[in-house]
Amino acid sequence: MPDVDVLVVGAGPAGAVAAWQAKLAAPELDVVLLERDRAVGAPVRCAEGVGDAGLREFANPDGADWVSRRITDVIFEAPDDTQVILANSGRGWILDRTRFDAFLAAEAARAGAQVLVGAEATAMSRNGDERWYVRVKERGRDDVYRARVVIGTDGVETMVGRWAGLDTRVPARDMESCAQYVLQGIDFNPDAIYLQFSNAIAPGGYAWVFPKGVGVANVGLGVVALKSDGRNARQYLDDWVTRRFPGGSRTGYTVGGVIVHTTITKTYGDGVLVAGDAGHMINPLSGGGITNAMKAGRLAGCHAAAAIRARDTSERRLSAYHNAWMELLGEDHLKYYRLKQALEHMDDAFLNSLARTMNSIAPSKRTLGRVLTHALIRHPQLIPVAARFFV
Numbered sequence: 001m002p003d004v005d006v007l008v009v010g011a012g013p014a015g016a017v018a019a020w021q022a023k024l025a026a027p028e029l030d031v032v033l034l035e036r037d038r039a040v041g042a043p044v045r046c047a048e049g050v051g052d053a054g055l056r057e058f059a060n061p062d063g064a065d066w067v068s069r070r071i072t073d074v075i076f077e078a079p080d081d082t083q084v085i086l087a088n089s090g091r092g093w094i095l096d097r098t099r100f101d102a103f104l105a106a107e108a109a110r111a112g113a114q115v116l117v118g119a120e121a122t123a124m125s126r127n128g129d130e131r132w133y134v135r136v137k138e139r140g141r142d143d144v145y146r147a148r149v150v151i152g153t154d155g156v157e158t159m160v161g162r163w164a165g166l167d168t169r170v171p172a173r174d175m176e177s178c179a180q181y182v183l184q185g186i187d188f189n190p191d192a193i194y195l196q197f198s199n200a201i202a203p204g205g206y207a208w209v210f211p212k213g214v215g216v217a218n219v220g221l222g223v224v225a226l227k228s229d230g231r232n233a234r235q236y237l238d239d240w241v242t243r244r245f246p247g248g249s250r251t252g253y254t255v256g257g258v259i260v261h262t263t264i265t266k267t268y269g270d271g272v273l274v275a276g277d278a279g280h281m282i283n284p285l286s287g288g289g290i291t292n293a294m295k296a297g298r299l300a301g302c303h304a305a306a307a308i309r310a311r312d313t314s315e316r317r318l319s320a321y322h323n324a325w326m327e328l329l330g331e332d333h334l335k336y337y338r339l340k341q342a343l344e345h346m347d348d349a350f351l352n353s354l355a356r357t358m359n360s361i362a363p364s365k366r367t368l369g370r371v372l373t374h375a376l377i378r379h380p381q382l383i384p385v386a387a388r389f390f391v
């Protein structure tokens with residue numbers, strides 16, 4: 001029976017960074033990172049957009065082969081296609097997630113973690129000896145790993161959280177179903193991301209165009225099923241793409257869920273932590289979760305390592321991880337969630353008029369904070385939160 005100090009389940013951004021940072025924090029520990037798929041980073045279920053500052057906390061994107069495109073502009077689109085252009089509104093990147101996730105896992109391996117692909121955790125239990133016993137299926141064989149701390153970074157469908165008795169349920173109104181094509185041969189500004197808000201196009205979410213290069217982009221949308229007219233996300237996407245990019249070639253397709261909720265109330269237990277999508281650590285307003293996952297993974301790896309060194313992996317000790325996350329971003333997500341709820345009440349007519357109001361402001365004075373602030377005129381108590389959102 002393999003005996004390890006830290007077993008990380010799921011090699012997305014949260015898991016790779018958790019394994020990497022646990023090893024950096026305590027090189028003497030045995031750290032194993034499991035990935036159920038045959039390759040880290042594939043298949044991609046993501047539009048691959050990240051902000052510059054958060055990314056640089058972990059890796060330098062300048063000239064990196066895991067970057068597809070540098071972004072400088074954001075273009076908001078109203079339901080009637082009116083565009084509000086925020087030029088030079090901040091720097092961001094469109095990643096190549098297949099390469100990026102592999103890069104992060106390679107960093108974990110370089111730090112000394114063992115990375116296993118095609119290795120799926122299928123069950124987990126505790127036996128009274130302060131260890132978790134995790135059943136792992138690898139190449140048709142079943143192994144049981146004994147671990148002091150298990151870090152669940154197994155994404156939206158997390159099982160680790162459930163096996164550990166954590167409440168990872170998602171209210172239906174906070175689960176977005178997303179569908180996305182890679183579209184080739186389409187016309188758009190390759191230095192800009194496009195976000196279109198409309199209850200008719202993407203109820204409860206938004207539609208996006210994230211450039212991968214000149215003429216090629218991730219084009220997708222997210223919908224909340226409770227708000228849909230009976231169509232699923234792919235049907236909404238087909239209707240939008242047919243109207244918007246009739247000549248585009250669909251060379252890739254993906255679906256996935258995004259949890260636009262707040263952090264689960266308890267992300268820890270005896271000898272266990274959950275991080276990233278598994279802990280609902282996505283920004284509920286933007287639906288972005290890559291950077292958050294890495295930040296949570298870093299905290300989880302460091303807290304797990306420190307707890308093992310201190311020979312105390314109890315729930316009480318590991319609760320410090322939850323507190324650190326809440327202080328870092330979790331508390332902000334509670335505010336963004338309230339903001340999201342307020343914005344949900346805007347109908348398409350209001351969104352169209354908002355776009356026209358924004359366009360009457362000089363381009364140099366148009367900021368994301370101002371857009372949100374105008375949108376929230378009816379909820380003035382949330383305006384300071386809105387102004388801080390994209391700062």
Ligand SMILES: Cc1cc2nc3c(=O)[nH]c(=O)nc-3n(C[C@H](O)[C@H](O)[C@H](O)COP(=O)(O)OP(=O)(O)OC[C@H]3O[C@@H](n4cnc5c(N)ncnc54)[C@H](O)[C@@H]3O)c2cc1C
Pocket residue numbers: 009010011012013014015034035036037041045046047048049050119120121122153154155156159178179180220255256257258275276277278282287288289290291293
């Ligand atoms: C359509 C779509 C578009 C998105 N666009 C963006 C975007 O543009 N920007 C952004 O920031 N975020 C975006 N997101 C969200 C982002 O993809 C996630 O927040 C991010 O990937 C979370 O990282 P993670 O490591 O927590 O989970 P994941 O990246 O989901 O990684 C979890 C890993 O665990 C593995 N796994 C699961 N179960 C097991 C098991 N039992 N044993 C072993 N391995 C297991 C999975 O195979 C997977 O590799 C998007 C999501 C979707 C669905």
